[in-house]
Amino acid sequence: MTPIIKTEDLTHEYSVGTPFQNTAISHINLEIPRGQFVGMIGHTGSGKSTLIQHLNGLLAPTAGTVYYEGGDIFASKAATRDVKFKVGLVFQYPEYQLFEETVYADIAFGPKNQKLSKEEVDARVRQAARFVGIDEDLFDKSPLDLSGGQKRRVAIAGVIAMRPGVLVLDEPTAGLDPEARENLFKNIQDYRLATDSTIVLVTHSMDDIARIADRLIVLSEGQVVMDGTPEEVFSHAEALTAIGLSVPMPTRIAMELKAMGVPITDAIYTTSYLRKAILKLWKEGE
16 A cells, blocks of 8 residues: 655755755655554654655755655645645644634635635534634634634644645644643544544654554654654663653653563553553562
8 A cells, every 4th residue: 555655765954055054854764654643753953843844845855755645745846735735734833823813714724725615615614623622603703812722723723624634743732731732632633533634743742642643753863763653662761761852651660660670561651551560560479
């Protein structure tokens, strides 16, 4: 099956030909199948943001290729324009990009640019609002009058209203309180399950991504250094901390127990797994 997203030897350099030339990502080869929930993690400056901006053509590669459903997204200007509707990119603090007079108009902006009928635009706005938990009573309000969490959801609704095959989110919960963060993750999960969309989520929250992702891609110094399930990746907790990353709290507890001589497994990354491992050890010791 053709992956929905594929990168082949993808490299990007900034300020080429100047004393400030810098390689942000180098020789990235990835395949992401349709419907997968991918968490992308890495320390600040690891290349995460540069990589995801190539996925919808916002940045062009210095070398290499990006494919959407097998087609080179930079093959022509039309291909690069079209992929912006197929791969929706939500930046960190997207609420700063809200600019229309009403919530409805902001969500409708993308679908209108797709030259859809008024009826189709309306249907998409209402569906997107439902996915992110925005009540239609807010449609006539100014986005600037909403809470921080509501603004964030409106901004995300504006992207998913275009019905992209891939939704890319860069730190979507940054600055939100725990309840708003949990609600937003639930919204994203519900959207993914309802549409079979592919999700690529960049985050520093290891506990959250451990719970919801199918796959983790770890970047360091512009290269992929790990790629696997959360269980596979977090079983290398010491390697992750060595490159400046934190690990989920259950993983840290398991590491401490292991350092104390407790024979606990490495593959622990959620509270439920930690509980099961401790109960198993307790029963074995009876």
